[in-house]
Amino acid sequence: MTTRREDGQIYLIAGATRSGKTAWMRRNLLQHERALIWDVEGEWSQLPNTYTVTSVSYLQELTQAATPGKQYHIAFVPGGNLKKQFDDFCRIAFNWGNKHDKTAVVVEELADVTPPGKAPDAWGIVLRRGCKRGMRVYGITNRPAESDKTIIAQAAHLIVFEQRRALDREYIAKELQIAVDQIPTKQLIYIHKNNLERTLKVDSITFPQEYAPPGVRRDYAGGACKRPPVVLE
Ligand SMILES: Nc1ncnc2c1ncn2[C@@H]1O[C@H](COP(=O)(O)OP(=O)(O)OP(=O)(O)O)[C@@H](O)[C@H]1O
Ligand SMILES: [Mg+2]
Secondary structure (H helix, E strand, O other): OOOOOOOOEEEEEEEEOOOHHHHHHHHHHHHOOOEEEEEEOHHHHOOOOOOEOOOOHHHHHHHHOOOOOOEEEEEEOOOOOHHHHHHHHHHHHHHHHHHHHOEEEEEEOOOHHHOOOOOOOOHHHHHOOOOOOOOOOEEEEEOOOOOOOOHHHHEEEEEEEOOOOHHHHHHHHHOOOOOOHHHHOOOOOOEEEOOOOEEEEEEEOOOOOOOOOOOEEOOOOOOHHHHHHHOOO
């Protein structure tokens, strides 16, 4: 990193299952040229114009080969030891973000890979040092009480969808310093607390979305089509 970059931003997206988190993320990813997605459910890899990668070594290779000025949305579908792969994923994401301004990192199901305390290893580095490098970091979780607290402390933006349990609504209201009745109780409705601008807005997700433009799926090497590594144009 040599030149001064615009500060990055961290988002925490929380909400019950099927509340609208991934749909929100799809809408917001459109604005990013480079994005690396921890796609533990293999949902993102189904989208057109998204590279699918299933091995750490190919992820490394693809991020190194990615040329500036072209859109790279890379869905990494992990398998096996999730925690080890997550650490590798975060290291690669950090290095990619260090090289290119405004690199986005999306982590689905944060609670699978982070404990309810301090963020582990490379994920902690992404959260603590990514903003300085202009990274856009998005952590997605059902219940923030179950995932790391570093992200809550560092997030400039808290996007909160429906919470079904009263205890979860109370927990989040306390973290956000808002009244419990401001936490949504309906699917596809969310609040956005912007800690930089000190604003709180209610909004909703509507369909159809614009995320998936016409295009083809692309599997990169270790992905489903198992073809050998290719040189990227
Ligand atoms: N393209 C679409 N068109 C219509 N409905 C959709 C579309 N994408 C998602 N939905 C619906 O919107 C709701 C929210 O889906 P979404 O995948 O965003 O949930 P989520 O909060 O990420 O849930 P989970 O925690 O289970 O991943 C679901 O009922 C889903 O079926
Ligand atoms: Mg989801």
